[in-house]
Amino acid sequence: MTRFVERHPAWALIIIIAIAVALWLIFAVWPPGLEEAIGRKRVFLNALFNGITLGGLYFLVASGFTLIFGLMRNVNLAHGSLYLFGGYVGYAISASTGSWILSFIIAFILTALVGVLLQVLVFRRMEGQDLRQTMVTIGLSIVFADLMLWACGGDFYQIQTPNWLIGPIELPLITAVKSSGEPVYLRYPAVRLVIFAASVVIGVAMWLALNRTRIGMIIRAGVDDRDILAATGVRIQLVFVLVFAFGAGLAGIAGVVGGTFQSLSPGEDIRFLLASLVVVIVGGMGSIPGAALGALIIGLAEQLGSVYIPTYAIVVTFLIMVLVLAIRPQGLLARR
Amino acid sequence: MSLAHDARVAVRPAAEAQRPAQTWPEVNNPAAWIVAVILLIMPLIANGFFLIEIFATTLILGTIALSLMLLAGYGGMVSLMQLTIAGFSAYMVAVFGISGNANISLGWPWWLAVPMALALATIFGTLGGALAVRTEGIYTIMITLAIGAAFYYFTNQNWAIFNGHTGINTVGTPHFWGVDWRADIPFYYIVLAVGALCYFAVDYISRAPFGLALQGVRDNPRRMAALGFNVNAHRIAAYAVASFIAALAGVLQVWNYRQISPGSVSVNACIDILIIAIVGGITRPIGPYIGALIFVLLRTFALDFLVKIGLDGNRFRLLIGLGFLAIVFWSSDGVIGLWQRWRQSQRRPADRPGGGRSHG
Numbered sequence: 001m002t003r004f005v006e007r008h009p010a011w012a013l014i015i016i017i018a019i020a021v022a023l024w025l026i027f028a029v030w031p032p033g034l035e036e037a038i039g040r041k042r043v044f045l046n047a048l049f050n051g052i053t054l055g056g057l058y059f060l061v062a063s064g065f066t067l068i069f070g071l072m073r074n075v076n077l078a079h080g081s082l083y084l085f086g087g088y089v090g091y092a093i094s095a096s097t098g099s100w101i102l103s104f105i106i107a108f109i110l111t112a113l114v115g116v117l118l119q120v121l122v123f124r125r126m127e128g129q130d131l132r133q134t135m136v137t138i139g140l141s142i143v144f145a146d147l148m149l150w151a152c153g154g155d156f157y158q159i160q161t162p163n164w165l166i167g168p169i170e171l172p173l174i175t176a177v178k179s180s181g182e183p184v185y186l187r188y189p190a191v192r193l194v195i196f197a198a199s200v201v202i203g204v205a206m207w208l209a210l211n212r213t214r215i216g217m218i219i220r221a222g223v224d225d226r227d228i229l230a231a232t233g234v235r236i237q238l239v240f241v242l243v244f245a246f247g248a249g250l251a252g253i254a255g256v257v258g259g260t261f262q263s264l265s266p267g268e269d270i271r272f273l274l275a276s277l278v279v280v281i282v283g284g285m286g287s288i289p290g291a292a293l294g295a296l297i298i299g300l301a302e303q304l305g306s307v308y309i310p311t312y313a314i315v316v317t318f319l320i321m322v323l324v325l326a327i328r329p330q331g332l333l334a335r336r
Numbered sequence: 337m338s339l340a341h342d343a344r345v346a347v348r349p350a351a352e353a354q355r356p357a358q359t360w361p362e363v364n365n366p367a368a369w370i371v372a373v374i375l376l377i378m379p380l381i382a383n384g385f386f387l388i389e390i391f392a393t394t395l396i397l398g399t400i401a402l403s404l405m406l407l408a409g410y411g412g413m414v415s416l417m418q419l420t421i422a423g424f425s426a427y428m429v430a431v432f433g434i435s436g437n438a439n440i441s442l443g444w445p446w447w448l449a450v451p452m453a454l455a456l457a458t459i460f461g462t463l464g465g466a467l468a469v470r471t472e473g474i475y476t477i478m479i480t481l482a483i484g485a486a487f488y489y490f491t492n493q494n495w496a497i498f499n500g501h502t503g504i505n506t507v508g509t510p511h512f513w514g515v516d517w518r519a520d521i522p523f524y525y526i527v528l529a530v531g532a533l534c535y536f537a538v539d540y541i542s543r544a545p546f547g548l549a550l551q552g553v554r555d556n557p558r559r560m561a562a563l564g565f566n567v568n569a570h571r572i573a574a575y576a577v578a579s580f581i582a583a584l585a586g587v588l589q590v591w592n593y594r595q596i597s598p599g600s601v602s603v604n605a606c607i608d609i610l611i612i613a614i615v616g617g618i619t620r621p622i623g624p625y626i627g628a629l630i631f632v633l634l635r636t637f638a639l640d641f642l643v644k645i646g647l648d649g650n651r652f653r654l655l656i657g658l659g660f661l662a663i664v665f666w667s668s669d670g671v672i673g674l675w676q677r678w679r680q681s682q683r684r685p686a687d688r689p690g691g692g693r694s695h696g
Contacts, residue, residue: 073474075474077477077481130473130474131414132664132668134414134477135610135660135664136664136665138607138610138611138660139611139657139658139661139664142604142607142611142653142654142656142657142660143654143661145653146651146653146654146657147654150651150654270485270603270604274482274486274489274603277478277482277485278482281479281482285475310493311493311495312490312493313493314486314493315486317486318482318486318490321479321482321486322467325467325470325471326467329471330471
């Protein structure tokens, strides 16, 4: 942190000012002039929270994608299909048993199993052939998309939110002050906050697992140089299968999350594939903190953009990607 | 990388054997002459449905895939945004030219609208290429896919220029010299002429100094940079040429359907172009056209075929996906590669008695 400030004092100043402005926008009661200029504070705070929670969902999808790429150099373009598959499984489980938690567990296990099958039956056969693997994942995503369309039809599904999470909770953030002087607090859906908290927990746990455990050490070594790692006697194929299963399982969990606060339908697979592509391009391929930062940026850009410049919202996301590619082609937090 | 690499090994001996003798290898190939004659007299053989729905569509899709073949086969850059460039050009024809949406279209005559669309689409593709060449190899796919998907969502969102998800309908087509150029037979000849032009242009580029340098960049960018070639400039120039080809095909596409909507530039459609090029083979310009013919035939007749063998007729994409997987698994050079391998296996028994190849 101090090194960054020393090396880029101007950037550090800009970032500090931006954070200060953001904090003021969040906590202060807006003066009437500002409300006239850019709309009500409640709208802004809602967009902000939607952006952050959407960022949490994007992080869940993209972290699996970036983990798989980092270790195996496999751009898994079927990742969106795994997301949608997890969502449909979660829907089926929650509709038949009524248990939301159980749907997460089963969705994780089943998508992880699909991941294991993919790695063992398909990708192991073409190791080191990046482009061919990517072609195969494109073919698989087409096949999966059509199979899921066959099985589930073109309808929209939404996973039932459990009773204990239905309804908003009041946050200690003042959105406005009534004429009587009584403050109005922000009310926000509890389920989104819980899901965001869960994705933060998963992210931190992943970071700890990667940086503080033996298996994490092996994975990091594999990201750096998998040939040398294999030469030291680590059973690299087993590590590959585990990482692929975990990354796929995360996509499955993300599918249940997405099915709860958005909806599931054919085409969502492409949407989340695009989201994870942009997130990892912005954050840096193969980096978990990069995926977190990229997911936050893209989630915020998408939600704030769709509130303030509705017909050009996607362009904002895209411009962020262009800007990052122009300034730092390897991504914001990538090491190389 | 590996796709292009494997294919290179297979194709090089044939190409080298022909190169010194002949600038245009097609001239000596009787099969090429037969195909050319058949294509020219096609309106005598085929009726309107086959002429437009099968052959003209094949040529248009093949030309878009040809632009991908130029990038992937000679430049080693697999771009998934070629259809997006074609779609952009199609949108521009509709926006600048005449269409049913008078509030959007500017109503320019076609001879102004088309060059404008071509220029803008070429600039669009070149900028996208300039972005994509900032990273290498596998990242190209991701960035171009992101560009294609972003354009699709943008056309869906934006009503001011792209008219949202309804798109732009009843686009005007050219009428001059007393001919309705969208009538089946004239339109077929326009498509054929453009397709042939693009085919021979790519064929020529592959043997011109620029194309050879591009292939050098594909094989070993560091060595080419050491030799004094500007690697990125060659790559971006390849994107520019490919964008122009895709843009030409885009103009034909919007004249063909007379409408353009986000559905035509969806991510699935972008991936279809990749499938066409890979299935046909990305080492030679003829590959994309073969791939496009297979794709269009499957798309048109898969429904009847699937119903006939007792399956659900809507599983066309499943068939395409499985076919694509099979090609990627078993042939690194698409149908052309399979054909060459079959030819070699036919030839080998004949060669063996003479023993000519055994020490080779």
